[in-house]
Amino acid sequence: MTAMRRSLALGTAFALSLGLAACTTSAPEPPAPTSPVVQLGAPGEPNETLSPEDAAKQLEVPKFVEADSDFMLDMMAHHDQALVMTGYVDGRTDDRDIRLLAERMRISQEDEMTMMTRWLQDRFIPVNEASGHGHDGGTMPGMLTDEQLADLEAATDAEFDRLFLQSMIQHHQGALQMVGELYAAGGGNESEVDGFARHVESDQGIEIARMQQMLAERSG
16 A cells, blocks of 8 residues: 555544544533522412522422312312303393403303313313312312302392302302412422413402402492
8 A cells, every 4th residue: 555545544544533433422411500490489379499409300390199180170160160150141130341251251261171171181080070079078169059059040130240249259269269279288280280270360369359349339
């Protein structure tokens, strides 16, 4: 082999060795968090500052727990009664604000029931397990009794407006209590459940304030 060919061969081998080394070198792992991370607290609770080590542990995607499925099943039944109540509005009052409020509630809660049904089905939890009673056997917070529902159904005009607002305030306050019980039982860590619970707390809290104002205006 001539000196020139030997030089070319050595050069080619050297280039190939560099290419192989580049292909087999693993990419560097992303650095772990080096600064404290602020974690949002549950509704009504303060935020928490996590150390870099604790923050790394939080990167795992939380799984749903029994408290989550119980919450979804109970909230399905809770929403179902709310839809019964909004269904009474047509034909019992001409109050424009009451009718608009009831329609907004109907649309919102029907959408949420669709979401909850999908969530339960994706986890192979029978939707028909939802009932008007909580999983401790007692009536869920805020639920109207059969007598209260009958009184609301029988009312008309100004009496209906007053009863509807009072009943729905009671019902919404019960939903907020259910959210609090979810977190107290160790649920709400799965992102979808947490997002829904926070939405219920925010949305229904706003509606409670609005209904209390409407009730005061109609009681003067």
